[in-house]
Amino acid sequence: MNYPESGLQDFSATWFDGVSAQRRDAAVAIGRDSVQVRAVDRVSDYRVDTLRLSTPVAGVPLRIALPDGSTLIVRDQDEKVAALLGQPRRSVAYRLEQNLPFVFVALILLGAIMFFAYRDGVPWLAAKVATRVPHAAEAQLGETILKALDHFAFEKSTLPEEKSAEVTDAFDRLVAAADAPALELHLELRHAKSFVGANALAIPGGTVVVTDQLIDEVSGVDKVAAVLAHEIGHQVRRHALVQLLQGSAIALIFGAVAGDISGVGSIAAAAPGLVLRLNYSRNAEDEADRFAYDLLQKTGASPALLGDALEDLVRSRCKATPADAGRDNHDDEDNANAEERSRGCTGKPAKPGTRIGYLSTHPAIESRIANARAAANR
Amino acid sequence: MIPEPSSESGNESVENPGRMESPERVGNAKQVENVESMENPGREESGLPTAERAGPDFANATPSAVAVVPEPLPFSFTGQATPYFRIWIVNFLLSVVTLGLWSPWAKVRKRRYFYGHTWVGGANFEYHGNPVAILRGRLIAAAAFVVYWFVDHLLPGAGPALLLVLLTAAPWIVARSLAFNAANSSHRGIRFGFDGSARAVLAAIWPLFLWPVVLWLSERDPLAIVENATAFIVTTAGLYLVLLCVYPYAVARVRRLTVSHSSWGQTRFLSSMRTKKVYAIYGIAIVLGVAGLVAMAVVGVAGYFVARLVPDIDADTIGIATAVWAGLLYVILVIVVMAYTRSRVGNLVFDTAELADLARFKSRVSARRLARLYAQNLFAIMFSAGLLIPWAAIRVARYRVESLSVQPQAALDSVSSAVTAGASATGEELGEVFGFDLAL
Numbered sequence: 001m002n003y004p005e006s007g008l009q010d011f012s013a014t015w016f017d018g019v020s021a022q023r024r025d026a027a028v029a030i031g032r033d034s035v036q037v038r039a040v041d042r043v044s045d046y047r048v049d050t051l052r053l054s055t056p057v058a059g060v061p062l063r064i065a066l067p068d069g070s071t072l073i074v075r076d077q078d079e080k081v082a083a084l085l086g087q088p089r090r091s092v093a094y095r096l097e098q099n100l101p102f103v104f105v106a107l108i109l110l111g112a113i114m115f116f117a118y119r120d121g122v123p124w125l126a127a128k129v130a131t132r133v134p135h136a137a138e139a140q141l142g143e144t145i146l147k148a149l150d151h152f153a154f155e156k157s158t159l160p161e162e163k164s165a166e167v168t169d170a171f172d173r174l175v176a177a178a179d180a181p182a183l184e185l186h187l188e189l190r191h192a193k194s195f196v197g198a199n200a201l202a203i204p205g206g207t208v209v210v211t212d213q214l215i216d217e218v219s220g221v222d223k224v225a226a227v228l229a230h231e232i233g234h235q236v237r238r239h240a241l242v243q244l245l246q247g248s249a250i251a252l253i254f255g256a257v258a259g260d261i262s263g264v265g266s267i268a269a270a271a272p273g274l275v276l277r278l279n280y281s282r283n284a285e286d287e288a289d290r291f292a293y294d295l296l297q298k299t300g301a302s303p304a305l306l307g308d309a310l311e312d313l314v315r316s317r318c319k320a321t322p323a324d325a326g327r328d329n330h331d332d333e334d335n336a337n338a339e340e341r342s343r344g345c346t347g348k349p350a351k352p353g354t355r356i357g358y359l360s361t362h363p364a365i366e367s368r369i370a371n372a373r374a375a376a377n378r
Numbered sequence: 379m380i381p382e383p384s385s386e387s388g389n390e391s392v393e394n395p396g397r398m399e400s401p402e403r404v405g406n407a408k409q410v411e412n413v414e415s416m417e418n419p420g421r422e423e424s425g426l427p428t429a430e431r432a433g434p435d436f437a438n439a440t441p442s443a444v445a446v447v448p449e450p451l452p453f454s455f456t457g458q459a460t461p462y463f464r465i466w467i468v469n470f471l472l473s474v475v476t477l478g479l480w481s482p483w484a485k486v487r488k489r490r491y492f493y494g495h496t497w498v499g500g501a502n503f504e505y506h507g508n509p510v511a512i513l514r515g516r517l518i519a520a521a522a523f524v525v526y527w528f529v530d531h532l533l534p535g536a537g538p539a540l541l542l543v544l545l546t547a548a549p550w551i552v553a554r555s556l557a558f559n560a561a562n563s564s565h566r567g568i569r570f571g572f573d574g575s576a577r578a579v580l581a582a583i584w585p586l587f588l589w590p591v592v593l594w595l596s597e598r599d600p601l602a603i604v605e606n607a608t609a610f611i612v613t614t615a616g617l618y619l620v621l622l623c624v625y626p627y628a629v630a631r632v633r634r635l636t637v638s639h640s641s642w643g644q645t646r647f648l649s650s651m652r653t654k655k656v657y658a659i660y661g662i663a664i665v666l667g668v669a670g671l672v673a674m675a676v677v678g679v680a681g682y683f684v685a686r687l688v689p690d691i692d693a694d695t696i697g698i699a700t701a702v703w704a705g706l707l708y709v710i711l712v713i714v715v716m717a718y719t720r721s722r723v724g725n726l727v728f729d730t731a732e733l734a735d736l737a738r739f740k741s742r743v744s745a746r747r748l749a750r751l752y753a754q755n756l757f758a759i760m761f762s763a764g765l766l767i768p769w770a771a772i773r774v775a776r777y778r779v780e781s782l783s784v785q786p787q788a789a790l791d792s793v794s795s796a797v798t799a800g801a802s803a804t805g806e807e808l809g810e811v812f813g814f815d816l817a818l
Contacts, residue, residue: 014501016567021643021797023501023566054504057487058461060494063504071567073501093472093487097464106471107765113474137532244531 011074011081015039018069028072030084037072044068053082055091058098062089117253123280126245130238135183135206138241142205146188149201149209154190159212164189167215170225171208177298180236187228189215198313200227202234204241217316223309226296226372230306233291239284246280289368293375307372310365448786448793450740455779457495459769465491466768482512493563496779499790506569507562541590549580560640568797574639582631585624591617622664629723630656637731643797651730659722663715670711677703713756717749728782736786736793743781751777 015026015037024039036045046066054063062078064085065071074081082089096102157164171187178185184206192199192211198218200210208231210224218224234240293303469484486509493503522544529540553576560572630653637649681700685691721743728741755770786793 016501018567019798021566021568021794022791023794057490057494058465059456059458060490061502093469093483096472097461097468103464103467106467110467110471110474113471133528133532137528141532248527 009084011077011084013037013064013072013074016071016073017042018071026072035085037066044070048085051085051087053085053087053089056089056094058094114253118250122246122249123242123283126242126249127238129245130241133238133241138204139206142203142207145203146207146209149203150190153193153196154209154211155193156191157189157212158191159189159215163215166221167210167224167228170221171228173299174225174229174232174295178232178236178295183235185232185235198316200231202231202240206235208232208235214313218309218312222301223305223312225299225301226292226303226305226309229292229295230288232295233288234284236291237284237287239288243281243284285368286371289371290375293372302376304373304376307369307376310369310372314365448788448790450783450785451499453496453498453779453782453784455496455776457491457772457775459772462488462491462772463765463768466771478516479513482509482516485509485512492775496775498565498784501566504564505562506564507558511558539590542587545587545590549583550576552576552583553579556636556639565642566794566797568643571641571643572636572639573641574635578635578639579632582635583628585621585628588617588621588624626656626660627653629660633723633727637727642733645736645797646734648732648734649727649730650732651726655726656723659719659726663719666718667711667715670707670714674704674707674711677707709756710753713749713752717752718745721745721748724778733797736788736796738785738787740783740785741781743778747777748774 010027010029013026013028015024016022017024024041026037026039029036029038030048033048034045035048035051036043044066046068050067052065054060054065056062056078062074062082063071064074079089096106159167167189168187171185175185186207188207188209190209190211192213196211198211198214198216200208200214202208208228210228210231214227215224218227289306292306296303296305465487469480469487472480473484486505486507489505489507493505496503526540526544529536553572553574556572556574556579560570563570630651633656634649634651637647637651640647678700681696681703685696722745724743725741728739731739751774755766755773758766759770
């Protein structure tokens with residue numbers, strides 16, 4: 001067991017033969033195009049070009065797979081060893097990971113990508129996908145929701161015949177102006193149970209529900225039409241589906257980020273995801289309002305009517321018992337009502353544009369009123 | 379090139395460094411010892427299937443190993459937050475800019491980091507998963523998910539049926555996933571293996587098929603609750619109760635299956651886990667859960683009475699305060715129950731596992747410490763906007779790995795030479811088609 005001829009460089013390694021789990025300490029001598037691996041009880045020669053080196057991962061020893069199924073583990077100076085073997089460790093991922101400036105760039109880039117994906121990317125993609133889903137696909141979902149609501153929240157409408165005919169006519173005029181032939185828009189009138197109160201909803205599939213209470217509290221069919229225009233906005237923009245898609249996308253993104261940490265990590269990821277989702281529903285309200293301004297103008301009405309309608313609702317709510325809360329809602333969550341109610345009734349309305357930001361399901365009602373009037377003056 | 383008859387040479391040669399005249403080698407051997415004595419062991423939190431977690435090691439590395447009575451060998455974890463952060467963030471960026479196509483490579487790199495930094499007996503673990511195989515598996519899973527999403531959201535009632543369809547594929551997917559992960563993991567140059575069939579997996583997880591039935595009943599007819607509330611509540615509650623009763627059974631069988639169908643080379647793992655021990659763990663978990671729910675209810679009721687009885691107080695403020703406290707209690711409840719069940723079940727799995735006649739395992743994860751770790755991680759992650767995720771992952775892995783040790787049943791020389799490579803398929807062959815990779 002004499003050493004290979006002088007002039008060869010050598011390094012030490014741990015040698016596993018791949019046959020049993022026993023470990024050998026080995027000295028490896030590198031020749032021109034062969035290497036010799038020597039342990040106490042065995043010596044093997046290999047051609048250099050038959051060696052397969054593992055791609056580097058920070059702090060993990062270099063692993064050299066030898067053609068006979070055995071492996072060498074090199075814990076010291078693995079970079080140098082790899083270079084000596086003529087296979088410098090060129091992994092793009094490894095180099096980027098080891099490059100500190102790039103790590104900072106990655107951090108900033110990721111932050112930017114996440115921000116724009118959230119603000120623009122996800123809504124854009126969700127809208128694209130939603131508009132490609134046939135309306136009929138939502139119909140069954142809508143039917144189920146309406147059936148459930150009829151049991152829980154609604155009773156038959158008790159509106160006088162002529163009043164309901166008026167509202168229905170107004171709705172039909174809006175539908176004609178909206179020019180959305182693919183969408184089967186139709187109106188359902190209901191008397192709400194007391195815990196629902198004045199409300200209007202856009203149900204997936206094209207149904208708009210408005211409650212008798214809303215029609216009573218909002219003085220004049222023109223203003224009711226403004227509220228209906230807002231709901232038609234939810235329908236045309238496919239907000240129910242869009243929000244489902246956005247919610248799932250956010251959940252997926254957070255799931256992917258938190259994928260590393262099981263269990264509790266997923267709670268940490270879910271909470272901000274929920275908050276971010278609420279902001280999307282606020283955007284949907286704004287969008288439906290803007291749609292309503294345009295639609296009202298098309299029918300020759302003023303966008304200010306939507307502001308007036310909202311004001312009527314705030315006023316009547318202040319008079320009513322708190323239990324009578326409820327306003328405009330395109331699906332079955334209306335968490336922001338309580339907060340809006342108290343704000344609208346305190347006598348000191350919130351400053352324009354004041355929102356509790358990401359926590360509000362709906363935009364502050366004052367700003368919605370103001371926006372509607374501003375739209376009328378344009 | 380012809381392998382000579384093998385003999386354990388490791389430690390002897392350390393003691394005879396002159397023989398090879400290689401000073402680096404001596405240094406190297408010392409380093410091995412350091413790693414062992416400094417750290418204790420751990421493994422990536424749930425990234426490692428139980429099979430491999432259960433499966434490990436030996437060694438002739440420490441000088442004491444030569445002694446007749448073998449000492450238990452602690453596992454150690456050498457991963458650190460900073461280097462792992464670099465891997466995490468760079469691969470995350472690459473995954474995002476490639477719209478997810480890089481994610482299998484990211485997965486493999488991260489896994490190689492955790493495995494490669496898990497040591498026992500002077501040798502680390504290695505992960506060999508082929509990212510291309512994982513990508514194929516993921517593309518299939520993504521397609522199935524998209525179909526499921528649309529059906530579930532747009533056709534109420536059809537979701538559970540589809541879930542049932544997907545579930546029929548589950549045993550096969552689980553078996554493939556366990557086999558893929560095991561076959562792509564190695565220690566001391568010997569691969570792990572898993573030979574449980576889809577049929578065996580089905581025999582273990584069948585009680586979980588009650589879940590879609592429960593979903594079916596509660597989702598299919600949303601009006602049932604209105605039309606016949608009592609019957610609906612009784613049926614649903616009954617089904618959940620049944621589910622709760624069979625869940626520990628399924629957990630016990632799955633864990634036993636993963637251990638007893640796993641092998642390291644040709645040496646099989648055995649499990650003597652008793653199902654009733656798992657029931658005992660979940661029994662206490664249920665008590666903890668109920669206590670937590672009672673606490674939440676107390677907060678709710680208290681909030682209600684404060685709002686009713688104190689006239690000058692704003693009902694909304696009370697409502698928000700009540701919701702915040704109840705939410706906090708809920709988070710604590712989840713953390714405690716999760717930490718408790720994971721630590722106890724994990725310990726039980728290892729303590730009842732054996733590498734046939736060669737070694738036994740000991741896991742000492744404390745529920746209290748794990749809960750504290752989870753809580754700290756939760757806050758750290760939330761307040762760092764997710765940037766401390768790598769730090770949290772490393773901390774949990776270190777704790778879990780370093781709570782683990784292996785007790786060789788014979789002199790290490792004989793143990794490690796008794797473990798020989800399996801003659802059957804290697805990871806490469808198995809993993810070539812689809813790399814399903816579930817965290818179980």
